[in-house]
Amino acid sequence: MALFVMVILHTSVWAQQNYKVTGTPAITIAGTSTMHDWTMTSKQVTAQAQLETDASGQLIKVNSLLVTIPAESLKSGKGAMDKNAYNALKTDKNKDIRFQFTSATINGANIVAQGTLAIAGSSKPTELTVTGKSVANGIRFEGSKKLKMTEYNVEPPSFMFGSVKTGDEITITFDITLSINK
Numbered sequence: 001m002a003l004f005v006m007v008i009l010h011t012s013v014w015a016q017q018n019y020k021v022t023g024t025p026a027i028t029i030a031g032t033s034t035m036h037d038w039t040m041t042s043k044q045v046t047a048q049a050q051l052e053t054d055a056s057g058q059l060i061k062v063n064s065l066l067v068t069i070p071a072e073s074l075k076s077g078k079g080a081m082d083k084n085a086y087n088a089l090k091t092d093k094n095k096d097i098r099f100q101f102t103s104a105t106i107n108g109a110n111i112v113a114q115g116t117l118a119i120a121g122s123s124k125p126t127e128l129t130v131t132g133k134s135v136a137n138g139i140r141f142e143g144s145k146k147l148k149m150t151e152y153n154v155e156p157p158s159f160m161f162g163s164v165k166t167g168d169e170i171t172i173t174f175d176i177t178l179s180i181n182k
Contacts, residue, residue, distance in 0.1 A: 019049040019178035026175045032167040044073035057134035065101035084157040094121045119152040138179030145172045
């Protein structure tokens with residue numbers, strides 16, 4: 001019996017690992033304006049996570065997770081638009097966009113994560129629906145979240161002396177692979 005308990009404890013400790021971002025992450029923010037739809041993308045994402053997986057590599061528990069995106073890493077390909085977005089995001093005082101995990105419900109590859117999303121100096125509890133698929137030495141997380149900029153005290157940017165205005169609703173889409181931190 002003692003041997004069985006030791007094997008179970010060893011397996012649990014082995015399955016709990018520290019993870020970090022590998023490969024090329026992609027965060028895209030998409031919105032609308034009175035002129036055209038727009039997107040901004042970042043490939044500069046960091047994450048620290050402690051995850052537990054089963055023997056097949058399937059995620060079974062998230063113990064901790066912090067995802068950080070440098071706000072000025074978001075690029076639209078249009079310098080003036082980027083500058084207006086950085087002003088709206090108050091990047092002079094708030095360098096990062098962060099998601100701090102608090103809890104999750106996992107059902108196979110489907111994950112509903114609770115946490116705090118911090119944008120432009122405002123933090124709010126939020127829920128993310130994510131898929132987590134096992135890949136070599138890690139897990140690939142994909143999902144999206146719709147939110148309103150004004151919920152985070154971000155005034156939707158306007159251009160050309162206010163004649164072009166962005167819509168309040170945006171969609172954040174993410175594709176991030178976390179691998180065992182060796």
